Amino acid sequence: MLRPKTAHTAIAGLLTLGLAAPAFAGSFPAKLSKKSKECIDCHKEKSPSIVEHWGSSKHYRANVACYECHSASPRDVDAFTHFGETIAVIVSPKDCGRCHEHEVEEFTNSHHAKAGRIMGSLDNVLAEVVEGNRNFKTPGFPMGNSAAAVNGCWQCHGSQVKVLKEGKLDPATWPNTGVGRINPDGSEGSCSACHTRHAFSAAQARNPENCGRCHMGPDHPQIEIYNESKHGIAFRAHKDKMNLDSPKWVVGEDYNAAPTCATCHMSATPNQPVTHDVGLRISWNNRPPVSVRPEVSDAKLGLPGANIKWNVRRDKMKDVCSNCHNTNFIDNWYTQYDGLLDLYHEKFAKPGLALMALAKPLKRRPSFSEKIDFTWFELWHHEGRRARHGASMMGPDITHWHGTYEVARNFYSEFVPEIEELIHRGEKSGDATKVEAAKRLKAKLDEILNSPNHRWFLNKMDPNEEKFRKARQKEFKGRYK
């Protein structure tokens, strides 16, 4: 798409599009461009609803229409001629940034914009090898892609868009509105991941479902947690009081009935502006097996957030909370959340990681050719995240029944027996290296199971602990005549 090299502001950006100089009196075109009118004349017949969507958008009122966004320079790799005009299908963040410069900059510095980077990574081996094959052959990929990646991973993470002849886009990579899409112009991300074309409704982006497109399911059920939480309950009951269509949308000023995902993670409060970097208010990154501080993962991706410590981010979130909650409530709540992470880390995640490291020489190659790989993967990637995310957003049922309960059940009734089986196999292998590896793995397992966190499992609960538990049981029972 057309990207003027010298223009940085909306005015300049639009001017370089050559929009009707005489009629152009300010930041926006004074009237619909002739070229856009031509687009509309045909498309209101061919695809009426997108014209109507655009008609309900703010873009309509600003005279920003088809041609203003879709026009391209002949040098653009995805440009093609359409009824005499040079246009492109994809409007990339670079394109949007001609007017929405600040928003695109924030977004570009966020994890969202980098979501496409996992493609081709080791993480991606599941979809490409285990689940997939390379039989999805398209003009741009004669060696094929995995249809599981195309229809699965890429739709949320983003594809690397491949341009064919005459601006046609390869079907393996388009349609695609993954939030970290790698665009033909090299830019990362897709504004339409959240701002669905062609209405670009802010109200829609503020709705929790919008985030739920990707933040759902067994490995990060944020929408399910939100729906279960007091926050989600209040939203469902009072959606009509949420003022979701208001351009200015400051919690405590323009609405107060409930917070949505946007409220807490992005939108303005009386004390801070809206941000399009969704990581700026979170104090834990719960993605890896053991949660890390967000500045750590920002550093890994080379993002400027590397310089913003977790406690600064937490203060930003606390500012949001304080619209409805007092300081003690908020501080106590963070104590609870941190406590849950500590439990998961110390009792399950770190011992699990240690065991998996020692188990490596005893496992079948490659990864995922043996059940224990799935067991461990789901322990941290599915159940362990559910516990952590559940606690982070106050969904007690998901925290417990879909979280810590399943973590513990699978740790003790699947993972430990599978580790024991590897030990057994190693011991019987007759291979000195494996016998040695089995010995080390057994020693670690014994150490873990005999630690205070796990010795109950061996029926070796500390006598003091047992006494204490009985006392508390009595104490509690005493209250229930």
Place this chain on the structure above:
Amino acid sequence: MLRPKTAHTAIAGLLTLGLAAPAFAGSFPAKLSKKSKECIDCHKEKSPSIVEHWGSSKHYRANVACYECHSASPRDVDAFTHFGETIAVIVSPKDCGRCHEHEVEEFTNSHHAKAGRIMGSLDNVLAEVVEGNRNFKTPGFPMGNSAAAVNGCWQCHGSQVKVLKEGKLDPATWPNTGVGRINPDGSEGSCSACHTRHAFSAAQARNPENCGRCHMGPDHPQIEIYNESKHGIAFRAHKDKMNLDSPKWVVGEDYNAAPTCATCHMSATPNQPVTHDVGLRISWNNRPPVSVRPEVSDAKLGLPGANIKWNVRRDKMKDVCSNCHNTNFIDNWYTQYDGLLDLYHEKFAKPGLALMALAKPLKRRPSFSEKIDFTWFELWHHEGRRARHGASMMGPDITHWHGTYEVARNFYSEFVPEIEELIHRGEKSGDATKVEAAKRLKAKLDEILNSPNHRWFLNKMDPNEEKFRKARQKEFKGRYK
């Protein structure tokens, strides 16, 4: 219920009901019939809300009331006398068809209307034998039914309604609004499955939840997929702009904010009318282990759809899509969808079917007395459908994490080991037939695992493939400074 033999139109149908000749001036009664007034007088006390539901319906305005629908002929098997009038409880499609002839005809030719036919089939063995017993004994079924079928299967698929004395309906078969209910008059289906009595609200039928009553859950989570999709997100955000109450409801004319289930599968577009045969726009039937074209399954049921090829149906769907999407987008999307099906079929479904066929002599009898029967059943019936349905409606998380990921995990970590166990058992059986069967099963398993789709599992990835993968990994990583 009363079904006039000679009447085919609404006018004639109502005339034969003997409705107030003098006051009757057109297609509909000019005023409420005296008999219906009598019904209402009592029922507005006994069951006020159904009278109110009816009062909010189009039927009210058309003077079509209680007696007009519930009156019966004494010859009807379910007729009974109620305060001097001959009526019946069930208003069957035949009854509705006196006025809604066209809709009933379309519906009657659809898979929906035939959903009751699975009852008593082999498919039904789960609910009746494995889960159930025959201890649910009712007056009409002294030999009993399975309560699991009554409360489960039959509620969506439909019961075969059994009439007791004096029009009473057997509690095993009523209440029931299964879409394929077999009615006392022999007609198949239940209009109230979707058009809930007594408001018969079109708006409700256009809501996605309406379809979600049955199209949900582990084996066909359409409502969950819709909710995750861009389509569902737009619907939730803009439901108030959907014009759901409008009699005429043509996408692109009367609404454009989002499509619901009805929009794509049933409702009118500028180019095609509404249809009550939900299969007319789908190009795959994803029900069986290996998906088939809809004309194939229509032929099996003896339906006229046998003559309507999948590509004709796909064109109808593309016409719906084109309201919001351009041709390239639509064609590319179908390429993605077909690709996912191909992956599932070739890598998992066909090999799985082949293995299960060869495993038959080695498995315990009867079906489902051994774990592998459940493993395989869920592979295609649950996880395999989730992958296919997820891709068909653009729900990437369900396609992947609830779909292809679980298909692959269970194929490699449950199904293959269970097949290996059967081979082992057969080999050790000392029974020549079984030894032979085990040999054949082993040969097939070896063939499958050594094929390009699966040899990664044996750590035998093709060197070229390995090189290719490493190159692509590098290529991708290169982009992420």
Place this chain on the structure above:
Amino acid sequence: MLRPKTAHTAIAGLLTLGLAAPAFAGSFPAKLSKKSKECIDCHKEKSPSIVEHWGSSKHYRANVACYECHSASPRDVDAFTHFGETIAVIVSPKDCGRCHEHEVEEFTNSHHAKAGRIMGSLDNVLAEVVEGNRNFKTPGFPMGNSAAAVNGCWQCHGSQVKVLKEGKLDPATWPNTGVGRINPDGSEGSCSACHTRHAFSAAQARNPENCGRCHMGPDHPQIEIYNESKHGIAFRAHKDKMNLDSPKWVVGEDYNAAPTCATCHMSATPNQPVTHDVGLRISWNNRPPVSVRPEVSDAKLGLPGANIKWNVRRDKMKDVCSNCHNTNFIDNWYTQYDGLLDLYHEKFAKPGLALMALAKPLKRRPSFSEKIDFTWFELWHHEGRRARHGASMMGPDITHWHGTYEVARNFYSEFVPEIEELIHRGEKSGDATKVEAAKRLKAKLDEILNSPNHRWFLNKMDPNEEKFRKARQKEFKGRYK
């Protein structure tokens, strides 16, 4: 909080708060108290949204504001001085009961109010020992709590609130709005579990999501069942006609479009008043492995409901049903529901309990150190409840695919093989007691598997039964030309 000893009515209660005697002319303060005004002056800056929530509440119009609810007596254990005033954070049911005496009394007699009593019980061993540890150390609990209980169980069931110095509340126990919270004043329960502060919106409490905060998930998916049911479908389609904001909310009078959780379990009908004891209309308590009548579980908790038989309660529910359904429909439906319970009880729950009792000497100690404990626990606590709850609220897919199907699958393919493994282990143990126990367990398993409910599993279906099944299959197939 301040609890006047002699006052029982709202007027007296408010008078003893010393509210502006001259201006006080009736049951409620004639104007906002000076003290509340002071609270508001500051809090509308510090936490604007809670002031706004209160401003949208009925409390606002009644001049019941911050001080009226949060003022405390210096003798209250949780009282503290805040800008010169003695106040407390928690407004307990005792406090609410100063005005809402009747509602609090009903609630206090309900299971809801007693939900905190499970804490410290044996049931609680999962969260405290298996999933947890005592590493969540807070000022009030130097010996620690389990973060899994704090973030999980306690958030729905309620914490036992611990008061620290100067009215501060221990972070292990606050924030907490569990419905059975044990308050500093000894009262049980939390009105804000359902009546979210500070709007206390009745409309919100009438929304199904409100109940879904706790009634969701693998072990009691009531909200999921509701959403799938005709009732939930009608609610979603016609929410705007539900009149949810109306003070008087009598089904059939003030609304009729759909029932919510509140409609059936709590709210008024033309014939019965609203109740805050949610157990008064249910005829089964589906919590335990084998369902019991509600009067039995009420007796166990020492509740007055011990004197209210299940059939009396069922009649109350039938009165609700009768707003939309006739007597035959309702009676037949209850026959279906009871039938499902009977199937689950006789085929799975009772045999399972018997086997687990005999398996005890053969299992590893302690509980949950062996997989069978999880298998059996989930059979009744998760899947068995889903079947029962699904049937109780007409969610056929959950009844079957998440219910009876999974009960049967896990009974036959997990539980029975695990019992067989225990038998095998016992027989080989060389320990006479265990050999004997194994013999008894084997005898019971044989008895169960050879019973009419299970002999299909041994391929020993009764010949008559087999004939009957074939005949029915033919009969059914005959109908499908």
